[in-house]
Structure formats: structure tokens, C-alpha cells
Amino acid sequence: MQETWRWFGPKDTVSLEQVRQAGATGVVTALDHVPTGEAWPAADIGERKRLIEEAGLTWSVVESVPLHNDIKTRSGAYRRYIDNYQQSIRNLGNAGIHCVCYNFMPVVDWTRTNLNYELPNTAQALRFEMTDFAAYDLFVLERDGSKDSYADDVVARATERFNTMSAEARAALEKNIIAGLPGGEGSYDHDGIRTAIERFSKLGNDRYRANLIAFLEEIIPVAEEAGVVMAIHPDDPPFSLFGLPRVVSTADDARALLEAVPSPSNGLTMCAGSYGARGDNDLVAMIREFHDRIHFVHLRNIKREDDGSFYESDHLDGDNDIVGIVNALLDEEEQRQGLPPGRCRIPMRPDHGHALGEEKSDERVRPGYSFAGRMKGLAELRGVIHALEAVRR
Numbered sequence: 559m560q561e562t563w564r565w566f567g568p569k570d571t572v573s574l575e576q577v578r579q580a581g582a583t584g585v586v587t588a589l590d591h592v593p594t595g596e597a598w599p600a601a602d603i604g605e606r607k608r609l610i611e612e613a614g615l616t617w618s619v620v621e622s623v624p625l626h627n628d629i630k631t632r633s634g635a636y637r638r639y640i641d642n643y644q645q646s647i648r649n650l651g652n653a654g655i656h657c658v659c660y661n662f663m664p665v666v667d668w669t670r671t672n673l674n675y676e677l678p679n680t681a682q683a684l685r686f687e688m689t690d691f692a693a694y695d696l697f698v699l700e701r702d703g704s705k706d707s708y709a710d711d712v713v714a715r716a717t718e719r720f721n722t723m724s725a726e727a728r729a730a731l732e733k734n735i736i737a738g739l740p741g742g743e744g745s746y747d748h749d750g751i752r753t754a755i756e757r758f759s760k761l762g763n764d765r766y767r768a769n770l771i772a773f774l775e776e777i778i779p780v781a782e783e784a785g786v787v788m789a790i791h792p793d794d795p796p797f798s799l800f801g802l803p804r805v806v807s808t809a810d811d812a813r814a815l816l817e818a819v820p821s822p823s824n825g826l827t828m829c830a831g832s833y834g835a836r837g838d839n840d841l842v843a844m845i846r847e848f849h850d851r852i853h854f855v856h857l858r859n860i861k862r863e864d865d866g867s868f869y870e871s872d873h874l875d876g877d878n879d880i881v882g883i884v885n886a887l888l889d890e891e892e893q894r895q896g897l898p899p900g901r902c903r904i905p906m907r908p909d910h911g912h913a914l915g916e917e918k919s920d921e922r923v924r925p926g927y928s929f930a931g932r933m934k935g936l937a938e939l940r941g942v943i944h945a946l947e948a949v950r951r
């Protein structure tokens with residue numbers, strides 16, 4: 559597999575030199591300065607590529623070219639935004655960058671309630687706690703119909719939790735949920751998120767899925783021509799939030815998308831942490847079923863609880879069978895040996911890491927994107943890959 563590293567561009571606290579020292583050879587990055595919906599200029603793509611290559615690395619994957627909400631809702635100026643998206647794909651293909659990660663989550667991108675969840679070894683992890691999320695939805699946002707989204711025992715626990723929270727704790731929870739996490743789309747304030755939720759909640763799963771398929775029908779032919787593969791990232795977490803539609807959470811969801819537009823350019827990001835947050839997703843079986851449509855991999859582990867809560871555990875210690883997952887991916891890589899260089903190895907990145915040591919109190923460090931924590935994850939994963947490769951020889 560190709561070891562890659564997410565880099566947030568020249569303003570990232572982690573330098574490309576450090577990325578190389580960590581042992582990655584590929585970079586995963588995006589032009590975050592281009593407003594969502596606008597076409598990515600060829601010159602800006604070229605400049606980013608130059609920086610990466612000067613550091614002795616390769617730009618392996620774009621994560622993400624985000625979709626404007628008008629495309630997701632298929633309303634407003636969506637036609638113009640699709641034209642722009644097609645142009646971004648062409649410009650990336652021309653620059654020789656051939657893998658694009660994106661997502662179709664409504665309103666909020668990846669979501670957590672606690673960004674400093676202290677583990678027994680004092681490292682800090684990211685956590686999604688259903689009680690906190692429900693407390694926010696029910697009592698801070700006071701969303702219409704929110705009570706119907708939760709089981710009675712969750713409502714009872716959320717009520718108790720909310721009543722014991724200070725004003726600061728409530729504000730911090732709101733910030734964690736709606737202000738937007740690194741690389742995520744959508745940063746809202748209290749009123750902004752209400753309006754966005756109302757806009758999407760009318761759609762329902764069927765219409766929302768139809769909107770995604772309509773987008774794919776318009777994008778995939780352009781991607782094919784440009785030599786680009788699209789890799790949709792699953793919903794994180796993989797269940798409905800705020801009563802909104804979710805269409806990339808399960809194997810059935812992934813299968814429906816792949817079948818609707820049966821092109822090799824229409825593929826998946828196998829995010830182990832996102833799909834793995836549901837106990838009914840069998841990740842090894844999904845890798846075997848979707849094999850040649852998996853274009854990018856996020857390797858991360860989680861520990862699940864019964865009510866949908868989870869936290870991000872050490873890369874090799876959690877409910878995901880990382881060794882089995884890597885083994886299935888190595889099987890798939892064997893099938894790709896005839897492909898051109900650069901396409902026969904599946905790019906993977908250690909997705910998130912714990913905050914360790916001094917990075918715990920460094921406010922500049924992006925939640926989940928510490929240097930040391932990700933380096934630890936990458937080193938552990940590298941060990942798994944090497945060991946499996948050795949026994950397979």
C-alpha cells in the first residue's frame with residue numbers, strides 16, 4: 559500500500575519535511591483557499607503540486623473537492639456548481655492527480671462531541687457520545703421533531719446530562735458539533751445550522767440518494783475522460799444526525815451507488831473508522847465485495863458502545879480487525895499488479911491520531927491531526943503491512 563499523510567497546505571503546523579520523516583511517500587491535500595463551489599484554478603493546482611514534489615513527495619489523493627450544498631440539494635445554482643466541479647476534475651487530471659475523495663454528508667461533515675477525551679494512558683482521543691449529541695439537538699438547538707429521533711432512554715439520559723452542564727460546557731459542545739472539524743465542510747452558528755437543517759430535512763433518503771446519483775452521472779464521464787477516479791467518503795458517523803438523510807453509511811448504500819453508475823471511476827474511500835462505527839458493517843467482506851472500486855483507504859480504529867457512541871482508539875486496538883482489513887487490501891493489491899505505476903498500490907493514510915505529550919495543550923494542532931499521534935498510527939500500520947507481506951511471500 560502507499561503510505562500517505564494528510565497535509566493542510568503551507569499553513570499546516572506539520573511541514574512536508576516532517577511528513578517525509580514520518581515515512582509517508584504520498585500527500586493527501588486540498589486547495590482549502592478556493593471557496594466551495596468555485597473551480598480549482600490550474601495554476602493553484604500546479605503550485606501545490608510543485609511544493610509537494612520539491613519536498614520529495616507525491617500528491618497522491620485530493621481530499622476533498624467539496625460539493626456545494628446547491629449540488630447536494632439540487633436547487634439554486636447547482637448547474638453552475640456542477641460545471642465548476644467538472645472543470646476542477648479536468649484541471650486535476652491534466653496535472654496528473656488522479657484520485658479525488660469527496661463526501662455527500664448533509665449539513666455537517668464528520669462530527670464529534672468531545673475533542674479531548676482522556677484515555678487511561680492520558681492520551682486524548684476524539685469521541686462521539688450519543689447522550690451529548692442528543693442533549694445538544696433536544697435542548698440547545700431545540701430542533702422541531704428532535705424527540706422522535708432518539709429512543710426514550712437516550713432522551714432521559716440527555717435530559718439529565720443537559721441539566722448538569724454549565725453554560726460554558728453547553729457552548730463548548732455546540733462549538734464541537736457545528737463549528738466544523740479539520741478539512742470538514744460547513745461551519746455554522748446557531749441560526750445558520752437551523753436553516754441548513756430545514757433545507758435538507760425535506761429531502762428524505764430517496765431523494766437525497768437520487769441527487770447523489772444525478773451528480774455522479776454528470777461527473778463520472780468527465781472523470782473517466784480526465785483519467786481521474788472518484789472515491790466517496792462514507793458518512794461519519796454512519797447514521798442519521800439531526801433527522802437528516804444519510805446515503806453512504808452501509809454496504810447496501812455503497813452497492814447502490816456503485817451499481818447506479820458502473821464505471822471504474824465511480825469508487826469508494828474505505829474509511830475503516832466511519833464504516834466501522836456500525837457493528838453491522840463487515841469491513842473485510844465490504845473490501846472483498848467492492849475490491850477494485852476502492853481507490854483510497856483511511857485506516858483508523860474505534861471502540862463502539864451500544865447506543866451509537868464510540869471513541870477513536872489506538873490504531874491496532876479497537877473493534878475493527880485492522881490486520882484482517884489490511885490483509886484483504888493486500889489481496890486486492892495483488893490483483894492490480896498489471897496496472898500502470900502509481901495505480902497498482904492503494905493509497906492509505908493513518909486517519910487521525912491521539913494528541914500526545916505537548917500537542918495535548920497546543921491549540922494550533924488540529925483535532926485528530928496531531929503529528930506524533932498520526933506518526934504512531936502510521937508506524938503501527940506499517941508494521942502490520944510488513945509482517946503480512948512477509949508471511950504472504
Ligand code: DNO
Nearest residue numbers: 622659660661668741742791
Ligand atoms: C475527517 C475526514 C473527513 C473527510 C471528508 C471527505 O477526518 O475523514 O473530513 O475528509 O468527509 O470528503
